Amino acid sequence: MTPLLALRGLTKAYPGVIANDAVTLEIAPGEIHALLGENGAGKSTLVKMIYGLVKPDSGTMQMRGTDYVPTDPRAARSAGVGMVFQHFSLFDALSVAENIALGMETPPPMRALATQIRDVSETYGLPLSPDRTVGDLSAGERQRVEIIRCLLQDPKLLIMDEPTSVLTPQEVDILFETLRKLSAEGTAILYISHKLEEIRALCDAATILRGGKVVGTCIPRDTSARDMAELMVGSTLATPKAAAHNTGNVVLDVTGLSAPAPSAFGMALKDVTFQVRAGDVLGIGGVAGNGQDELLAALSGETPCVPGMVSFLGRDLSNVAPEMRRGLGVLSAPEERLGHAAAPNMSLTENAMLTGAAREGLSVRGLLNWPKTRTFAERIIAEFDVRTPGPDNAARSLSGGNLQKFVIGREVLQRPEVLVVNQPTWGVDAAAAAAIRQSLLDLAAGGAAVVVISQDLDELMEISDRFAALNEGRLSAPRPTSELDVEQIGLMLGGAHGIEVAHV
Amino acid sequence: MIRLEARPQPSAVMAYATPVLAVLLTMIFGGVLFAVLGKDPLQAITTIFWEPVFGEFAFFYRPQLLIKGAPLVLIAIGLALGFKAGIWNIGAEGQYIVGAICGAAAGLAFYPTESVFIFPLMVLAGAFGGWAWAMIPGVLKVKFGTNEILVSLMLVYVAEQLLASMSLGLLKNPEGFGFPGSRNLQQYASAHNAELIAGTGMHWGVVAALVAVILAYALLARHRLGFAIRVTGEAPRAAKFGGVNPGRLILFCLGTSGLLAGLAGMFEVSGPAGQISIDFNVGYGFTAIIVAFLGRLNPLGIVAAGLLMALTYIGGDIAQSQLGLPAAAIQVFQGMLLFFLLALDVLTNYRVRLGTGEVTT
Numbered sequence: 001m002t003p004l005l006a007l008r009g010l011t012k013a014y015p016g017v018i019a020n021d022a023v024t025l026e027i028a029p030g031e032i033h034a035l036l037g038e039n040g041a042g043k044s045t046l047v048k049m050i051y052g053l054v055k056p057d058s059g060t061m062q063m064r065g066t067d068y069v070p071t072d073p074r075a076a077r078s079a080g081v082g083m084v085f086q087h088f089s090l091f092d093a094l095s096v097a098e099n100i101a102l103g104m105e106t107p108p109p110m111r112a113l114a115t116q117i118r119d120v121s122e123t124y125g126l127p128l129s130p131d132r133t134v135g136d137l138s139a140g141e142r143q144r145v146e147i148i149r150c151l152l153q154d155p156k157l158l159i160m161d162e163p164t165s166v167l168t169p170q171e172v173d174i175l176f177e178t179l180r181k182l183s184a185e186g187t188a189i190l191y192i193s194h195k196l197e198e199i200r201a202l203c204d205a206a207t208i209l210r211g212g213k214v215v216g217t218c219i220p221r222d223t224s225a226r227d228m229a230e231l232m233v234g235s236t237l238a239t240p241k242a243a244a245h246n247t248g249n250v251v252l253d254v255t256g257l258s259a260p261a262p263s264a265f266g267m268a269l270k271d272v273t274f275q276v277r278a279g280d281v282l283g284i285g286g287v288a289g290n291g292q293d294e295l296l297a298a299l300s301g302e303t304p305c306v307p308g309m310v311s312f313l314g315r316d317l318s319n320v321a322p323e324m325r326r327g328l329g330v331l332s333a334p335e336e337r338l339g340h341a342a343a344p345n346m347s348l349t350e351n352a353m354l355t356g357a358a359r360e361g362l363s364v365r366g367l368l369n370w371p372k373t374r375t376f377a378e379r380i381i382a383e384f385d386v387r388t389p390g391p392d393n394a395a396r397s398l399s400g401g402n403l404q405k406f407v408i409g410r411e412v413l414q415r416p417e418v419l420v421v422n423q424p425t426w427g428v429d430a431a432a433a434a435a436i437r438q439s440l441l442d443l444a445a446g447g448a449a450v451v452v453i454s455q456d457l458d459e460l461m462e463i464s465d466r467f468a469a470l471n472e473g474r475l476s477a478p479r480p481t482s483e484l485d486v487e488q489i490g491l492m493l494g495g496a497h498g499i500e501v502a503h504v
Numbered sequence: 505m506i507r508l509e510a511r512p513q514p515s516a517v518m519a520y521a522t523p524v525l526a527v528l529l530t531m532i533f534g535g536v537l538f539a540v541l542g543k544d545p546l547q548a549i550t551t552i553f554w555e556p557v558f559g560e561f562a563f564f565y566r567p568q569l570l571i572k573g574a575p576l577v578l579i580a581i582g583l584a585l586g587f588k589a590g591i592w593n594i595g596a597e598g599q600y601i602v603g604a605i606c607g608a609a610a611g612l613a614f615y616p617t618e619s620v621f622i623f624p625l626m627v628l629a630g631a632f633g634g635w636a637w638a639m640i641p642g643v644l645k646v647k648f649g650t651n652e653i654l655v656s657l658m659l660v661y662v663a664e665q666l667l668a669s670m671s672l673g674l675l676k677n678p679e680g681f682g683f684p685g686s687r688n689l690q691q692y693a694s695a696h697n698a699e700l701i702a703g704t705g706m707h708w709g710v711v712a713a714l715v716a717v718i719l720a721y722a723l724l725a726r727h728r729l730g731f732a733i734r735v736t737g738e739a740p741r742a743a744k745f746g747g748v749n750p751g752r753l754i755l756f757c758l759g760t761s762g763l764l765a766g767l768a769g770m771f772e773v774s775g776p777a778g779q780i781s782i783d784f785n786v787g788y789g790f791t792a793i794i795v796a797f798l799g800r801l802n803p804l805g806i807v808a809a810g811l812l813m814a815l816t817y818i819g820g821d822i823a824q825s826q827l828g829l830p831a832a833a834i835q836v837f838q839g840m841l842l843f844f845l846l847a848l849d850v851l852t853n854y855r856v857r858l859g860t861g862e863v864t865t
Contacts, residue, residue: 322747323746336741339741340739340741341742343742350731350735354745394514
């Protein structure tokens, strides 16, 4: 049988790096094909070439045996290639139908489009009302908008970039039903993910990239997740291990924390209560947009709170500014690396000063000690294996994973008493993620109280002692992780948001 | 096809090269403008840039360089602090006027008493006036989220009306035969901001400008507050995360720039200008915006840019009287400088690529 899409010897070089080096890949009609690799392995470049966003330097692409040379995404779409990006491009203030119409060349009348959207969403088990405003939708529902937008074009190949990173386990099940149904109808799917167990459950074949080259192919069902991970990394993986540790006194005490939503599309915190003891790792799971950013801001001191809601070692933190909290040892690392955790155009030394000033003694009576700050930045770079020419480089010149290592390292090396991190390994490759998780565990073993906010449930299961779920700004009561399985966690996360599984 | 490609790091070379390029482009296009107006472009450019420093009457013009440069630098230093933090005080002209009125009023209140305390008191009054005028947009922004650009700019026109009212009313010279304008402070020894060294143009305003340059430099390079200003300008959320209180920073930046503009006005009215009059202000507060950007918001750069703009003021005057160039043409010339500078700034963060190529997003 002729493959639906055949890539032969695709090469694309950027100044200083070969993103794709003679990549060869075949996808049969109806096949669910996984594309695996660490950050910077060349996955994005490859799919961008297929989707017409990047032109290959050499090599050929064939679609059903005929040459396929997409000059732009429009050409790719008309050839039957659809793509669902990791980051959605939707307008919050518009309705679902309006958003979909915006992405079409010749949108049908709104009423007809609404009918089409309903048809597609029912056929594939993706319930979605065309009239709803996108700003009110959950991340999973937003993804459905993007998927339906692609399906309306009746694609032969659907590219999905990290689709499950924002979904609850139940939503993941629904998505997989949809993808299997599409596959049964002959639509091929190119599936990019870091989550190896998902790939084993869903995909028919996998191609593994490392350093721009294809380093292996496998049948995911017959290959263990560990073997796949080691193929990706090219070496054996160290699983983060918690050292035996005792939990001590309550260090961070959050009681009835409530705060209004900071913006129209933010989330209000409602009566959030938890305690973290010394040596304890509390994992807080939840789908993005359920109050994670707001919770971190309340703990870092960016948003003020009412007295009595947050206290550290019995001391009320309501009137303690972020800088003073750091002085006490209450540190945090927000999710958004560029622009929140770090200033993009400033050097790593300057970014080390941003949060290190108080606790590392980098500023004495307002006077800044730059040589000492530089040494601190160099220490972060060395101990956390941040790949950069040096501390004078701008934060934005680092890849996402490397900047994440820098941001986490900056806080971990300040010997925190309490560390709150949001999405500590988001977009970080397997080896670096393991290193970051290990550093968090070591910190707890050393007697710090650690709060890990994450959407990656595997991560939370792996490192946290107790687990709580954040849903609509409310936090469930923390429960020991050892008592929980994925199914229960899914229910704690607020269930499947009233969605039913596709009727195949 | 010309494309702009993002640089991985802002280019340091370009950051320094763009002001020079902007000056050169302004000379070229200014020359074209003067040619269209029927003047010899080369002669006009040399009159503006050469005549004041090396011409026949340079001995008269050179001191003017300091006299005109000092208020520009003093105001621009204050503006640069705010601009670095993304706080846009466009109303320095108004703060300059109010500072001059307060400073002059404080001196005139004691006329004709002579005392060494009068001048320092005037300095304080001038600084306070400018500070208070700038706190209006500051407080409104912090309390109600108003736009400081609009409020500070509108207050310039309020200040101009206040200036006219003062010249014709409260501060009018009782012995002035009914002419508008206050007593001449140059004739009131205790209040006169005289030349410190005769024939150099060096007065207390020049000293204040130099002190401001040094303090601002130290603040930005070595002090936590200067760091807060820079981070806020680069990434406001990161600054807030780092512990910067945005409201306080807004008040500090607007207050400081108003204070320095008020000082500039006070030194001007008690020295080179001599009196409060309806046409006292000549646009230093607006030109200082150009100076701040031309100097890369860097205190040392601002000194160079202030002197350059002072040059165009003096040279422009000469060109007006000798070549008959209209005053507006000189203003367009100065405006072009800012325009080219801002346009060329793109090159700091992007490089120009010629030829075809795919989009690499």
